[in-house]
Amino acid sequence: xxxxxxxxxxxxxxxxxxxxxxxxxxxxxxxxxxxxxxxxxxxxxxxxxxxxxxxxxxxxxxxxxxxxxxxxxxxxxxxxxxxxxxxxxxxxxxxxxxxxxxxxxxxxxxxxxxxxxxxxxxxxxxxxxxxxxxxxxxxxxxxxxxxxxxxxxxxxxxxxxxxxxxxxxxxxxxxxxxxxxxxxxxxxxxxxxxxxxxxxxxxxxxxxxxxxxxxxxxxxxxxxxxxxxxxxxxxxxxxxxxxxxxxxxxxxxxxxxxxxxxxxxxxxxxxxxxxxxxxxxxxxxxxxxxxxxxxxxxxxxxxxxxxxxxxxxxxxxxxxxxxxxxxxxxxxxxxxxxxxx
Amino acid sequence: xxxxxxxxxxxxxxxxxxxxxxxxxxxxxxxxxxxxxxxxxxxxxxxxxxxxxxxxxxxxxxxxxxxxxxxxxxxxxxxxxxxxxxxxxxxxxxxxxxxxxxxxxxxxxxxxxxxxxxxxxxxxxxxxxxxxxxxxxxxxxxxxxxxxxxxxxxxxxxxxxxxxxxxxxxxxxxxxxxxxxxxxxxxxxxxxxxxxxxxxxxxxxxxxxxxxxxxxxxxxxxxxxxxxxxxxxxxxxxxxxxxxxxxxxxxxxxxxxxxxxxxxxxxxxxxxxxxxxxxxxxxxxxxxxxxxxxxxxxxxxxxxxxxxxxxxxxxxxxxxxxxxxxxxxxxxxxxxxxxxx
Numbered sequence: 001x002x003x004x005x006x007x008x009x010x011x012x013x014x015x016x017x018x019x020x021x022x023x024x025x026x027x028x029x030x031x032x033x034x035x036x037x038x039x040x041x042x043x044x045x046x047x048x049x050x051x052x053x054x055x056x057x058x059x060x061x062x063x064x065x066x067x068x069x070x071x072x073x074x075x076x077x078x079x080x081x082x083x084x085x086x087x088x089x090x091x092x093x094x095x096x097x098x099x100x101x102x103x104x105x106x107x108x109x110x111x112x113x114x115x116x117x118x119x120x121x122x123x124x125x126x127x128x129x130x131x132x133x134x135x136x137x138x139x140x141x142x143x144x145x146x147x148x149x150x151x152x153x154x155x156x157x158x159x160x161x162x163x164x165x166x167x168x169x170x171x172x173x174x175x176x177x178x179x180x181x182x183x184x185x186x187x188x189x190x191x192x193x194x195x196x197x198x199x200x201x202x203x204x205x206x207x208x209x210x211x212x213x214x215x216x217x218x219x220x221x222x223x224x225x226x227x228x229x230x231x232x233x234x235x236x237x238x239x240x241x242x243x244x245x246x247x248x249x250x251x252x253x254x255x256x257x258x259x260x261x262x263x264x265x266x267x268x269x270x271x272x273x274x275x276x277x278x279x280x281x282x283x284x285x286x287x288x289x290x291x292x293x294x295x296x297x298x299x300x301x302x303x304x305x306x307x308x309x310x311x312x313x314x315x316x317x318x319x320x321x322x323x324x325x326x327x328x329x330x331x332x333x334x335x336x337x338x339x340x341x
Numbered sequence: 342x343x344x345x346x347x348x349x350x351x352x353x354x355x356x357x358x359x360x361x362x363x364x365x366x367x368x369x370x371x372x373x374x375x376x377x378x379x380x381x382x383x384x385x386x387x388x389x390x391x392x393x394x395x396x397x398x399x400x401x402x403x404x405x406x407x408x409x410x411x412x413x414x415x416x417x418x419x420x421x422x423x424x425x426x427x428x429x430x431x432x433x434x435x436x437x438x439x440x441x442x443x444x445x446x447x448x449x450x451x452x453x454x455x456x457x458x459x460x461x462x463x464x465x466x467x468x469x470x471x472x473x474x475x476x477x478x479x480x481x482x483x484x485x486x487x488x489x490x491x492x493x494x495x496x497x498x499x500x501x502x503x504x505x506x507x508x509x510x511x512x513x514x515x516x517x518x519x520x521x522x523x524x525x526x527x528x529x530x531x532x533x534x535x536x537x538x539x540x541x542x543x544x545x546x547x548x549x550x551x552x553x554x555x556x557x558x559x560x561x562x563x564x565x566x567x568x569x570x571x572x573x574x575x576x577x578x579x580x581x582x583x584x585x586x587x588x589x590x591x592x593x594x595x596x597x598x599x600x601x602x603x604x605x606x607x608x609x610x611x612x613x614x615x616x617x618x619x620x621x622x623x624x625x626x627x628x629x630x631x632x633x634x635x636x637x638x639x640x641x642x643x644x645x646x647x648x649x650x651x652x653x654x655x656x657x658x659x660x661x662x663x664x665x666x667x668x669x670x671x672x673x674x675x676x677x678x679x680x681x682x
Contacts, residue, residue, distance in 0.1 A: 059609050225605065244608050259600015264566065267585050267616030268400050274615075275608030 003028045005098035006314055008063045012053055015322060020053070021069065021315045028100045036085040036103040038075040040095045041338035044124055045308075045317045045330040046071070046158075047223075050251045059277045069097040069314070072129055074112060074120060076338055077103070090114065090340060092128075097314050099334060114340045117297055121305040123340065125329035126296050127289040130158035133245060133278040134221075135288035138163050141276045142219045142243040146171030149213050151232060152194075153177075154223030156184040157321075158329035159245060161192045162292070162301065163221045168193050169300050176212050178205070178228060180324040187327065191302050206231040216240065216269075224249045226258040233262035236269045244275035248322065304328030309336075344369045346409045346439035347655055353394055356663065361394070362410065362656045369441045377426040377444040379416040381436045382679035385465055386649075386658045386671040387412065387499075391592045400618045410438040410655070413470060415453060415461060417679055418444070431455065431681060433469075438655050440675060455681050458638055462646040464681065466670035467637050468630040471499035474586060474619040475562075476629040479504050482617045483560045483584040487512030490554050492573060493535075494518075495564030497525040498662075499670035500586060502533045503633070503642065504562045509534055510641050517553050519546070519569060521665040528668065532643050547572040557581065557610075565590045567599040574603035577610045585616035589663065645669030650677075 002025040009022040031037040049071050052063045063070050073095035077085045085091065085103060093109030095101040103109040112123060125131060137159075138144045150167040154160035155177025164175045177188040177197035185197035198208050209217070209231055216237025222229050225247025236242070250257045266273060281288070295301035306326045308317045311334050320326040343366040350363040372378040390412050393404045404411050414436035418426045426432065426444060434450030436442040444450040453464060466472060478500075479485045491508040495501035496518025505516045518529040518538035526538035539549050550558070550572055557578025563570050566588025577583070591598045607614060622629070636642035647667045649658045652675050661667040 057609065244604070247605050247608070250605065257602050257605070259602050260604055261598050261600050263585070263601055263604075263614070264588050264591065264598070264616075266614065267588070267618065268398065270615075270617050270621060272613060272615040273604070273607065274611075274613040275605075276611050277608065280611060 002026065003098055003100040004311055005068045005096070006311065007068055008053060008065055010065065011055055016050070016053065016315055016319060023312055029102045031079045031081055031102065034082045034105055036077045036080040036082050036091075036109070038091055038095065038101045038103055038109065039078050039335065040073050040075040040099055040101055041090075041333070041335040042120060042124060043071055043073040043095065043097060043311075043314055043332040043334065044128055044130070045314065045321065045332060046130065047246055047248045047251060047321050049318055050322070059279070070094060071097055073101075074124060074338070075101060085109070085111065090120070090338065092124075097311065099311060112340065116293055116340070118293060118340065120338060120340050121307060121329075121331055122296065122303060124331055125158055125303050125305050126162060126292045126301055128329070129278060130329060131162045131292045132281070132285055132288040134159045134162035134166060135292060136278060136281045136284070137221055137243045137245050137276060138166050138219070140281070141274050142221060142241045144170060144172075144219055147173050148218040149174045149176075149215060149237065150219045150221070151176045151178065151209070151213065151217045152221040152223075153228050153232075154246075154248060155179045155188045155192070155194060155197055156327065157223060160221065160223050161188070161303070161328070164188070164194050165192055165295070165301050167219070169295065174213065176209075178224075184324070184327075191304065193302065200228055206234050209235045219243070221245060222247075226250050230258070230260050230262050233260065233265045236265055236271050238269050238271075240269055240271040242271065242273040244273060251322070306330045308332050310334070343367065344439055344441040345652055346437070347652065348409055349394060349404045349406055351406065352396055357391070357394065357656060357660060364653055370443045372420045372422055372443065375423045375446055377418045377421040377423050377432075377450075379432055379436065379442045379444055379450065380419050380676065381414050381416040381440055381442055382431075382674070382676040383461060383465060384412055384414040384436065384438060384652075384655060384673040384675065385469055385471070386655065386662065386673060387471065388587055388589045388592060388662050390659055391663070400620070411435060412438055414442075415465060415679070416442060426450070426452065431461070431679065433465075438652065440652060453681065457634055457681070459634060459681065461679060461681050462648060462670075462672055463637065463644060465672055466499055466644050466646050467503060467633045467642055469670070470619060471670060472503045472633045473622070473626055473629040475500045475503035475507060476633060477619060477622045477625070478562055478584045478586050478617060479507050479560070481622070482615050483562060483582045485511060485513075485560055488514050489559040490515045490517075490556060490578065491560045491562070492517045492519065492550070492554065492558045493562040493564075494569050495587075495589065496520045496529045496533070496535060496538055497668065498564060501562065501564050502529070502644070502669070505529070505535050506533055506636070506642050508560070510636065515554065517550075519565075525665070525668075532645065534643065541569055547575050550576045560584070562586060563588075567591055571599070571601050571603050574601065574606045577606055577612050579610050579612075581610055581612040583612065583614040585614060592663070647671045649673050651675070
């Protein structure tokens with residue numbers, strides 16, 4: 001039986017299109033010593049995948065031409081030569097965009113607990129990489145404190161919506177989202193319980209942030225970079241903390257990126273801007289997952305999954321993140337039959 | 342007897358010129374209750390004074406039109422109604438650009454210790470605000486650690502030269518300066534003992550930094566901002582710390598400031614960029630002053646003072662900082678007779 005895979009055909013310039021990836025069929029991999037064969041059930045579609053397609057230095061090497069697109073996912077162990085896994089285990093790891101993946105000593109998977117009360121898509125959302133990113137970004141980099149005025153960009157997205165809700169639950173004095181379009185802004189307020197949400201598409205964000213946060217912004221969780229980050233910098237409070245999580249506005253930019261003009265505010269306000277990569281926290285993922293699962297089960301953490309059916313639609317799913325066409329955590333379903341008991 | 346003062350005549354656009362300030366004569370101030378009258382001996386000429394001339398939000402309010410130019414200096418108490426001061430005390434504080442100043446409850450001065458072995462100009466340099474800024478910036482914001490690769494811009498300046506020497510004395514694996522012109526670069530290496538110094542005027546700084554720091558920059562002490570900061574960002578090491586102390590390259594800019602393009606490196610390298618204002622450390626100044634005086638007396642801290650005679654030359658002295666015409670700490674001498682015993 002073949003393994004359908006999506007490979008990188010050529011490096012994209014700007015937005016990815018049909019020429020960027022190819023759907024190919026390869027032999028199903030064979031399970032070697034200390035390895036397990038995983039039938040992939042669901043892929044997590046994350047903005048960072050776009051950055052790996054560029055031939056540029058990053059926190060991981062670029063995806064090579066002809067290589068399977070890198071990405072995380074869940075699946076079921078169907079064959080195992082490793083004491084780490086049993087047949088039937090539902091596992092999470094770097095499956096890549098393909099139907100069959102190997103869990104190896106280099107590419108270890110974690111076994112997903114069953115019986116928690118969360119379904120697979122919810123688990124991939126709130127306790128997946130995007131939720132964990134929100135947790136460590138807000139708490140460890142942002143040093144969130146009760147009473148903070150918190151602003152979150154990409155507020156309707158998988159990471160932003162969780163970051164804002166953790167702040168809300170933790171006693172922020174105000175949580176303001178930034179999102180694209182009135183529909184998403186309504187979602188951020190009504191579904192995710194933010195106090196306010198500003199539509200960056202209607203312009204004059206700097207002034208509207210000043211009105212929404214007249215005492216200044218204590219903590220900014222940045223998923224977008226560029227002009228929005230600049231508008232926030234102009235409005236930071238004393239000792240503000242800016243968490244640089246991603247810069248989705250810049251990933252498809254073909255020319256010079258937007259240059260930040262307001263970084264002198266970091267001096268005036270004795271403020272800090274710090275970047276991080278969630279993989280650095282892998283030995284503490286369980287801490288975040290337990291907290292996020294608990295918040296979800298007791299209703300403090302609202303979530304929404306955007307399911308897209310079929311491996312062949314993974315590239316289009318990735319583009320949804322950049323067009324803003326997604327609502328919630330974007331997941332590609334390869335096998336609907338896999339469920340957490 | 343009159344008090345000669347330099348006041349702000351109009352707000353400068355770009356570099357200050359003859360129309361920016363006026364030399365005026367006012368009555369010598371009278372010494373009220375809890376006040377002391379100070380005859381000013383020496384003024385500290387610092388880049389931050391230029392920022393106070395703009396009508397822009399800052400860490401202190403702008404200097405008003407018609408007000409004496411704000412700045413720190415030393416002088417001698419000649420009359421006192423305050424138990425804090427005795428006649429003959431040499432004091433340091435915000436004298437402003439004038440011959441006579443009042444020490445008040447709102448504008449307190451500190452009494453300079455005599456007999457330390459440091460002369461007045463040296464004390465205003467290494468244990469003055471610029472030296473103290475280097476100390477807290479490097480240690481508290483930059484979290485300097487032995488073994489760090491350290492880069493300092495404005496390396497021939499009063500703050501930069503001290504920052505690099507503290508790092509050198511503290512066991513940095515390499516200390517690289519950035520300065521303007523071959524003469525200053527030679528001074529940074531030969532007088533201040535940096536391992537290397539790059540002349541930003543000869544271009545291609547990004548590439549030359551890569552060659553000078555092939556393993557990346559752990560700590561960058563930034564006095565200049567703009568394009569130099571951008572070139573450093575492109576070369577930071579994992580977990581780098583960027584100390585934003587000043588942005589002298591941007592203070593005279595009339596158009597939009599240089600936009601930073603390489604801040605995404607803060608994410609890739611899990612790095613931090615943080616601004617500070619030394620006034621926030623005022624309750625710990627003595628800690629820095631004792632360390633800096635000790636380093637100076639035992640020969641670990643080289644220093645150079647650029648003395649300019651006469652109050653009327655203070656505006657030209659300030660401009661020297663921006664043209665790069667100064668060598669070392671720039672001080673304006675009003676009264677040569679004042680000496681530390």
